[in-house]
Amino acid sequence: MNMMMEAYSRNLDVANGHVDLSHGAGGRAMGQLIEGIFHKAFDNIWLRAGNDQSAFTVPGGRMVMSTDGYVVSPLFFPGGNIGSLAVHGTINDIAMAAARPLYLSASFIIEEGFPLADLERIAESMGVASRGAGVPIITGDTKVVERGKADGVFISTSGVGVVPDGLDLRADAARPGDAVILSGSIGDHGIAVMSKRENLEFDAAVVSDSAALHGLVTAMVEAGGRQIRLMRDPTRGGIAATLNEIASQSKVGFHIDEEAIPVKPEVAAACELLGVDPLNVANEGKLVAVAAPEGAKAILAAMRAHPLGREAAVVGHVVADDDCFVQMATSFGGGRIVDWLSGEQLPRIC
Amino acid sequence: MKYIDEYRNGRLARDIARQIALTADPARSYHFMEFCGGHTHVISRYGLEDLLPDNVRMVHGPGCPVCVLPIGRIGAAIALAMRPEITLCTYGDLMRVRDKNGWSLLKAKAAGADIRMVYSTLDALKIAEAEPQREVVFFAIGFETTTPPTALVLKTAIAKGLGNFSIFCNHVLTPAAIHSILESPDVSKPGTIKIDGFIGPAHVSAVIGTKPYEFFAEKFRKPVVVAGFEPLDVIQAVLMLVRQINDGRHVVENQYIRAVTRLGNVKAQAEVANFFELRESFEWRGLGELPLSGLRLRPRYAAYDAENRFSMVTVTAEDNPACECGSILRGVQKPADCKLFGRVCTPDTPMGSCMVSSEGACAAHWTYGRFRTKARQPDAGRAVA
Numbered sequence: 001m002n003m004m005m006e007a008y009s010r011n012l013d014v015a016n017g018h019v020d021l022s023h024g025a026g027g028r029a030m031g032q033l034i035e036g037i038f039h040k041a042f043d044n045i046w047l048r049a050g051n052d053q054s055a056f057t058v059p060g061g062r063m064v065m066s067t068d069g070y071v072v073s074p075l076f077f078p079g080g081n082i083g084s085l086a087v088h089g090t091i092n093d094i095a096m097a098a099a100r101p102l103y104l105s106a107s108f109i110i111e112e113g114f115p116l117a118d119l120e121r122i123a124e125s126m127g128v129a130s131r132g133a134g135v136p137i138i139t140g141d142t143k144v145v146e147r148g149k150a151d152g153v154f155i156s157t158s159g160v161g162v163v164p165d166g167l168d169l170r171a172d173a174a175r176p177g178d179a180v181i182l183s184g185s186i187g188d189h190g191i192a193v194m195s196k197r198e199n200l201e202f203d204a205a206v207v208s209d210s211a212a213l214h215g216l217v218t219a220m221v222e223a224g225g226r227q228i229r230l231m232r233d234p235t236r237g238g239i240a241a242t243l244n245e246i247a248s249q250s251k252v253g254f255h256i257d258e259e260a261i262p263v264k265p266e267v268a269a270a271c272e273l274l275g276v277d278p279l280n281v282a283n284e285g286k287l288v289a290v291a292a293p294e295g296a297k298a299i300l301a302a303m304r305a306h307p308l309g310r311e312a313a314v315v316g317h318v319v320a321d322d323d324c325f326v327q328m329a330t331s332f333g334g335g336r337i338v339d340w341l342s343g344e345q346l347p348r349i350c
Numbered sequence: 351m352k353y354i355d356e357y358r359n360g361r362l363a364r365d366i367a368r369q370i371a372l373t374a375d376p377a378r379s380y381h382f383m384e385f386c387g388g389h390t391h392v393i394s395r396y397g398l399e400d401l402l403p404d405n406v407r408m409v410h411g412p413g414c415p416v417c418v419l420p421i422g423r424i425g426a427a428i429a430l431a432m433r434p435e436i437t438l439c440t441y442g443d444l445m446r447v448r449d450k451n452g453w454s455l456l457k458a459k460a461a462g463a464d465i466r467m468v469y470s471t472l473d474a475l476k477i478a479e480a481e482p483q484r485e486v487v488f489f490a491i492g493f494e495t496t497t498p499p500t501a502l503v504l505k506t507a508i509a510k511g512l513g514n515f516s517i518f519c520n521h522v523l524t525p526a527a528i529h530s531i532l533e534s535p536d537v538s539k540p541g542t543i544k545i546d547g548f549i550g551p552a553h554v555s556a557v558i559g560t561k562p563y564e565f566f567a568e569k570f571r572k573p574v575v576v577a578g579f580e581p582l583d584v585i586q587a588v589l590m591l592v593r594q595i596n597d598g599r600h601v602v603e604n605q606y607i608r609a610v611t612r613l614g615n616v617k618a619q620a621e622v623a624n625f626f627e628l629r630e631s632f633e634w635r636g637l638g639e640l641p642l643s644g645l646r647l648r649p650r651y652a653a654y655d656a657e658n659r660f661s662m663v664t665v666t667a668e669d670n671p672a673c674e675c676g677s678i679l680r681g682v683q684k685p686a687d688c689k690l691f692g693r694v695c696t697p698d699t700p701m702g703s704c705m706v707s708s709e710g711a712c713a714a715h716w717t718y719g720r721f722r723t724k725a726r727q728p729d730a731g732r733a734v735a
Contacts, residue, residue: 337717
């Protein structure tokens with residue numbers, strides 16, 4: 001931060017102040033906001049250069065790029081907030097191509113009146129998340145909209161990464177006989193968020209599983225990279241949506257085993273309370289991998305040796321099915337379909 | 351999970367299924383109607399039908415309050431919600447149901463209506479307290495299970511002197527619907543549709559007890575087992591029904607002894623009786639007008655009755671004529687028998703009442719069981735072994 005910035009950033013009353021329209025107007029106040037909150041939280045050499053963009057060296061290999069918008073409500077939830085989520089989510093989208101994430105950008109749309117202290121908390125958690133993941137936020141944007149035209153703050157993050165030579169994961173690559181591997185328990189993030197949602201607050205000892213998965217992916221690639229057909233992080237729509245997406249894109253079916261899918265007791269209890277199926281509930285730190293059968297054992301072992309994959313399990317396999325049904329053997333020995341969610345997830349009346 | 355895992359033990363379920371297979375007489379068939387959508391949902395979600403022998407079949411009944419709510423009442427609620435002074439509070443799964451114009455509460459909300467999804471009646475009351483300038487209407491639906499909370503919220507609203515709170519009452523009664531099914535020509539004429547016994551809804555009986563079913567069991571000579579909503583409850587109830595049929599008995603048995611008694615919750619019944627009275631007739635989607643099957647607020651509470659307070663108009667509207675929901679709700683046909691099923695009628699585009707809520711027979715079959723329908727066809731995909 002240069003001397004001039006330091007001089008006027010003293011006027012930013014983070015503890016008691018609120019975002020107003022001047023913070024998005026391109027003037028001195030906007031400079032104060034960016035320097036005093038974002039640059040401070042994300043601090044790195046690219047931001048310090050003070051350009052409207054950041055130049056970086058491109059390593060050899062195939063690049064991947066991803067972008068995502070974050071509009072979570074509430075903004076703060078057990079285990080994270082919209083900021084850490086925005087960092088983890090985009091890193092994971094890149095990592096699902098087996099790519100090494102390199103850089104992120106972050107764009108903020110902030111509602112007039114939003115407390116500066118909350119914005120600082122969000123930015124600090126983004127800084128912590130990106131530094132922890134080794135993926136710096138090197139450029140960004142800030143807009144302020146009138147009160148009522150946003151819900152506190154919306155964040156968009158984009159990222160770039162590079163795929164190791166010889167890997168080419170594709171959504172249509174699943175083949176009959178392949179193993180389906182899940183990295184851990186499902187539904188933690190969705191239930192953590194719902195437990196704090198207005199009109200729905202309930203006590204649940206559940207924290208979001210929000211995490212950057214590229215380290216886990218690196219371990220998987222080292223153990224059997226060429227045996228990995230494809231990976232997905234089952235976010236909105238849960239693993240039900242993810243498996244149905246893969247099934248329709250690869251034109252195959254799935255047979256999965258309910259008893260093999262880890263669900264924490266407190267998540268299962270909350271799902272009962274709300275009348276929702278954990279298979280449809282969002283995750284932010286889990287992945288589903290489809291792997292050739294000969295590589296599944298080594299990949300699973302590597303996942304279990306990583307902190308984010310300790311509960312990893314083979315939960316089913318790919319089958320030939322023109323209908324692309326995701327079928328599940330229930331814990332009772334019966335069978336059912338695991339379908340896409342129809343519309344919004346709504347609780348049942350009784 | 352205390353009190354849940356105990357009733358989801360797969361090994362125990364398979365043991366009971368083996369007992370059913372040993373007990374069921376191979377020379378006869380057994381058809382049991384689960385009245386309640388909650389049971390339909392559990393049977394489909396856990397694939398319980400796969401555990402039953404071929405001669406023991408489940409028939410899905412009409413017990414989904416969202417499914418049986420007529421289109422006209424949805425239209426009336428949407429029209430009310432579009433009024434600028436109104437805040438309409440509703441349970442979640444009502445949001446998707448369409449009226450005759452294809453509108454739903456979700457669509458009305460997107461168009462600017464103040465519609466709020468709540469999880470209890472008291473949430474609606476809190477809104478009325480917090481926003482005294484708004485007219486807050488609670489869209490009350492459900493069987494006997496959800497009626498006492500509506501009575502309670504009225505009692506609280508009156509005690510607090512809340513003048514901006516009212517109820518759009520659509521509560522309906524289980525016994526009236528079972529009576530209608532048993533007296534319908536499809537069921538009462540021999541050889542048309544077979545229902546050998548009923549699984550009764552436990553949550554309803556927690557309020558009304560098991561006694562109201564004794565009349566049916568005796569008059570129609572059909573056994574009734576009141577059962578809980580966990581998979582083990584349901585499969586145990588099937589075994590109890592098979593045993594009654596084998597023994598030539600037709601009585602009401604209580605599988606859900608952990609919460610249900612013969613007389614039910616007398617205090618809740620008194621609260622309901624204080625606030626509600628029987629309507630002469632109420633329309634059930636798919637079943638038509640059923641006498642003495644619905645409740646309305648007593649005249650002394652007219653100020654809290656949204657129908658009266660806002661002069662609401664309900665216009666009767668017909669389902670698609672090709673829709674077989676009426677037959678499906680009475681157990682005469684199965685979801686896949688309807689030519690709309692899975693073609694134009696899916697949970698995303700529900701045409702008939704059985705598809706509108708996740709507890710409807712068609713929605714349950716689509717969501718959890720449609721691979722079985724496919725499996726019966728020559729070019730079938732493989733089912734779970």
